[in-house]
Amino acid sequence: MLTVLAGVVATGGALSLTKNASASPKPTLVVYSAQGYDKATVNAFIATNPGFKVTLNDNSTGPLLQQIQAEGSHPTWGVLWVDGATAFAQLDREGLLAKHVVPKVNFNKVGLANIPADGSYVPTGVTATGALVYDSAQISKSQLPKSWAQLSSSTFAGKIGMNDPTQSGPTYPLIAGLMNYLGHYTGKGSTAKAVKAGESYLTTLKSNGLVINATNGPTLGALASHTISMAIIQSSAGYGAEISTNPTFRVAYLSPATALPGVIGIDGKMPMAVQAEAQKFVNFVLSAKGQHVMQTGDPQGDSLFWPVISGEKNASKVMPPLSSVPLQTINPSIWGALETPVNNWFTANINNG
Amino acid sequence: MSVQLAPSANRAIPRTTPLAAPPTAGTSTSVTSPARRRVSAGSLVLWTLLGLLIIAPVGCFLILAVSPRVFQQGPEWFTLRYVREAFSGSTLTGIVNSLWVSTAVALIATVLATTIAWLVQRTNVYGRRTWTVLTWLLLLVPTWTMTLGWTDLLQPFGVASVLGVNTGWLYGEFFGPTGIVVVLSTAALPFAFFIVSAGLRLLGPELEDAARVHGAGRWVTLRTVLPVIAPALLGAFTISFAETMSDFGVAFTLGYHSHFPLATFTLFSAISNFPANFSVAAVIAVVLILSTIPPIMLQSRVMRRRSFAVVSGRTRAVRRREFSPLARVGVTLALAMVYLVALGVPILGAGIGSIVQNLGVYSSGAVHFTTAYYQQILHPAIVGQGLGAPLMLSNQIGLIVATLTGVVALVLARRLVNTAGGWSQRVTDVFLMGSVAVPGVVLGVGYIFLYDQPFITGHLVNLYKTLPLLMIAMVASSLPGQTRFMAGPVSQLQPSLSEAARVHGAGRLRAWRTTNLPLVSRVLVWGWLLTFTKVIAELAVAQILYPPSQEPVSVTIQSYLANNLLGDGTAMTVVTLAEMFGVIGLALLIYRLVAPRGWRRVGVSELGS
Numbered sequence: 001m002l003t004v005l006a007g008v009v010a011t012g013g014a015l016s017l018t019k020n021a022s023a024s025p026k027p028t029l030v031v032y033s034a035q036g037y038d039k040a041t042v043n044a045f046i047a048t049n050p051g052f053k054v055t056l057n058d059n060s061t062g063p064l065l066q067q068i069q070a071e072g073s074h075p076t077w078g079v080l081w082v083d084g085a086t087a088f089a090q091l092d093r094e095g096l097l098a099k100h101v102v103p104k105v106n107f108n109k110v111g112l113a114n115i116p117a118d119g120s121y122v123p124t125g126v127t128a129t130g131a132l133v134y135d136s137a138q139i140s141k142s143q144l145p146k147s148w149a150q151l152s153s154s155t156f157a158g159k160i161g162m163n164d165p166t167q168s169g170p171t172y173p174l175i176a177g178l179m180n181y182l183g184h185y186t187g188k189g190s191t192a193k194a195v196k197a198g199e200s201y202l203t204t205l206k207s208n209g210l211v212i213n214a215t216n217g218p219t220l221g222a223l224a225s226h227t228i229s230m231a232i233i234q235s236s237a238g239y240g241a242e243i244s245t246n247p248t249f250r251v252a253y254l255s256p257a258t259a260l261p262g263v264i265g266i267d268g269k270m271p272m273a274v275q276a277e278a279q280k281f282v283n284f285v286l287s288a289k290g291q292h293v294m295q296t297g298d299p300q301g302d303s304l305f306w307p308v309i310s311g312e313k314n315a316s317k318v319m320p321p322l323s324s325v326p327l328q329t330i331n332p333s334i335w336g337a338l339e340t341p342v343n344n345w346f347t348a349n350i351n352n353g
Numbered sequence: 354m355s356v357q358l359a360p361s362a363n364r365a366i367p368r369t370t371p372l373a374a375p376p377t378a379g380t381s382t383s384v385t386s387p388a389r390r391r392v393s394a395g396s397l398v399l400w401t402l403l404g405l406l407i408i409a410p411v412g413c414f415l416i417l418a419v420s421p422r423v424f425q426q427g428p429e430w431f432t433l434r435y436v437r438e439a440f441s442g443s444t445l446t447g448i449v450n451s452l453w454v455s456t457a458v459a460l461i462a463t464v465l466a467t468t469i470a471w472l473v474q475r476t477n478v479y480g481r482r483t484w485t486v487l488t489w490l491l492l493l494v495p496t497w498t499m500t501l502g503w504t505d506l507l508q509p510f511g512v513a514s515v516l517g518v519n520t521g522w523l524y525g526e527f528f529g530p531t532g533i534v535v536v537l538s539t540a541a542l543p544f545a546f547f548i549v550s551a552g553l554r555l556l557g558p559e560l561e562d563a564a565r566v567h568g569a570g571r572w573v574t575l576r577t578v579l580p581v582i583a584p585a586l587l588g589a590f591t592i593s594f595a596e597t598m599s600d601f602g603v604a605f606t607l608g609y610h611s612h613f614p615l616a617t618f619t620l621f622s623a624i625s626n627f628p629a630n631f632s633v634a635a636v637i638a639v640v641l642i643l644s645t646i647p648p649i650m651l652q653s654r655v656m657r658r659r660s661f662a663v664v665s666g667r668t669r670a671v672r673r674r675e676f677s678p679l680a681r682v683g684v685t686l687a688l689a690m691v692y693l694v695a696l697g698v699p700i701l702g703a704g705i706g707s708i709v710q711n712l713g714v715y716s717s718g719a720v721h722f723t724t725a726y727y728q729q730i731l732h733p734a735i736v737g738q739g740l741g742a743p744l745m746l747s748n749q750i751g752l753i754v755a756t757l758t759g760v761v762a763l764v765l766a767r768r769l770v771n772t773a774g775g776w777s778q779r780v781t782d783v784f785l786m787g788s789v790a791v792p793g794v795v796l797g798v799g800y801i802f803l804y805d806q807p808f809i810t811g812h813l814v815n816l817y818k819t820l821p822l823l824m825i826a827m828v829a830s831s832l833p834g835q836t837r838f839m840a841g842p843v844s845q846l847q848p849s850l851s852e853a854a855r856v857h858g859a860g861r862l863r864a865w866r867t868t869n870l871p872l873v874s875r876v877l878v879w880g881w882l883l884t885f886t887k888v889i890a891e892l893a894v895a896q897i898l899y900p901p902s903q904e905p906v907s908v909t910i911q912s913y914l915a916n917n918l919l920g921d922g923t924a925m926t927v928v929t930l931a932e933m934f935g936v937i938g939l940a941l942l943i944y945r946l947v948a949p950r951g952w953r954r955v956g957v958s959e960l961g962s
Contacts, residue, residue, distance in 0.1 A: 030901065057818070057901040060912070062625050063897055065627045065629070066624055066798065069426070069628055069631075070801035072424055074807055076817060087627045166625045167609075213610070214610075214915070216916065216917060217914060217916050217918070217919070218610075221713050224711075224713060224714040225510050226509070227509060245711075245918070246714070301916070340627075340628065343626050347442075352446065352612050
């Protein structure tokens, strides 16, 4: 057994092993990220801060969160950077996040709305979940529904698609946002009425032939093949398709769409030296240089976000000004706690129902 | 009774093996004691290895079913809440679906494999070696690539539409239980085929002749012969069942899109939420593992009831049934149709799909063919986002994992055979079959639970988030199947061969190299190729355990497909498959050039080519 292990270790080393095993006094910062521009950002950070050791664990949001949960009280991550604040709210509840990590930068209104009171995580940009991505070759702008209520009418039966919240990270916040809006939830008290209103709405969509796919890719594919003509998904996916693979695609908004911030947080269980390194990385991300790298690192994908720093401009001209987008912000602590039961309900009644 | 993937699995073998003379009373102690000590030491090493590779990581995951607090996944030290939760709603539906689908697939695969094996071994059907080689290729193609090929073919504005074939009527059928059973049956077919082939190969023509002499028709003859190869049929059924229960590729693609949940997908779904419900996933994993026990028990029960020993030194060579010219052509065409559906259609679907511009996109105009997707993946606009580095890495991982797995599996297979009939063999047998049913995602997360523990990372070895840990997990994932694959050929090795070499002065290694290696060299090569290709295509373990910045090719492909880059993802799949087939061809060529001619002739009938 030892021979086998030794052989594997030795050979693994020959394959440019990246594990932190150096004797350097400088700690290695491990960044868990699902952002398309993370590699560019890490490279730019290292170039700007010579001597820093940063290891990037780039993966989808789901596997990253699985790893963090399985690691439990023996975490290896230093920084987590994914879309959506609900997971961060859960990590904060479990006491895994460092507090007061928000850099002193000039946040705009949406940015400020997505900063938690204890400063345990930081918005780095914002997209909209529940954007209405449509194929202009199938349906004109004037034919689009004007409200969420109209969207659920029989006029649009069989024309609408969305993702599965158990497979697509941005989709639970979309559903939570719908519940928040349709149930007139004020942020206080029971969410039961809001949850019921959302479930009732999704059931109506389902009875009108709602098409469910796992993630943005297949849902946009269904739009491209004319299986559906509209999809309620994340705005950046719609803009990305419009400027790359599907030029007839457009993005519209029903009021309200839900703000989906890109969020970064620091592991509070790491040694202080690592947390200090992590803070420098967070500061870099929110700096003008970091924001520029974010906006250019994945030009047809995740870079299509709205900045949360005052004065920063959109990455692409296809995106309208943030001020014109009817965004609501949901309370990630309240709605994050409901993710599992809501997703289970969705699986049983909408996806497999 | 062991269930083996490959040749000569049935217990008839010992009848042909010279029996050792029973030890005399005076010598028994001196002979058996060292042997027992050796066995004990061997057992200890082996089970320690299996413990570190499979038992401990999987156990870490499974214990969460009733005790989530062990790994801080809940407040309870003991609870049955998650058992109740798993046996309700869509998870229960998934379990029930998996059980009936696996049973149906195992039956279909066994019947189909038996028919094909009989045609190849007992008739003059055309292209007998070709069908065997194609079955090998079928074994090597991962199920998710098969599904991708079918999807490319049948989806709206897909390859069939491009070729002017209206498959709208088939689309709805295929994306449902029918398609799932078809694809899984074709995936299970090779496992069943090689086991049944081995059973048939060992069966002489005497029984068929006797039945015919007594006036039996074809049906009665069949009913006479089939029970005799019951061990092989049951073995084929069991392995097909276990492989289908644990399949994730079809569950994640066809199953999901047709809203037909299978247990492996509901397991995956349970841990896709945040916070993940590892406890419900663990209950489902336990069900998957336990589900393999009834087929094994049935097999043992049948084997205990009667003897199936039919092989003797006087077994005559089989006489092939001669079809009439017309029937021969007809049967060959039918066989070709089976392989066209099983292998040709998905590969053609993916191949053509990768050169159609905007596959799956509505178009009322002419179809345009393009090589743009290949250019993009080979020369990506953004450095580091191409296919080259991930494919190279996966090949390196495959090379190491296949070699390590081959060595350990050979040792394990020898042990399995040497302990035949004893409790150790039964335990090993059940353990291996249960391990086949362990989904990769369970193994992956179990590895995090175990190998991120401070007492390991701080005091023993810190492998978490490294390539070595990923490779060890891949070895663990491949080992059960590989061992079963090798157990058959290894069971044919007669101890007298190496004993004779030792008597003539050869050392242990030389004795093995000169007597055993020639007999198993071919199966070692094919076993190596089997693991190599499975490792390159493996997704579940890879996605959870790949170290930072070192993405295997399966993860890269999945990432492209999930991000609306169907053309790029399909082109990547085609290049990866082509590369895999290239390695297979190269390995077989090297074997042909390097191995002595006598080595190559051993086992040709069951391994083809």
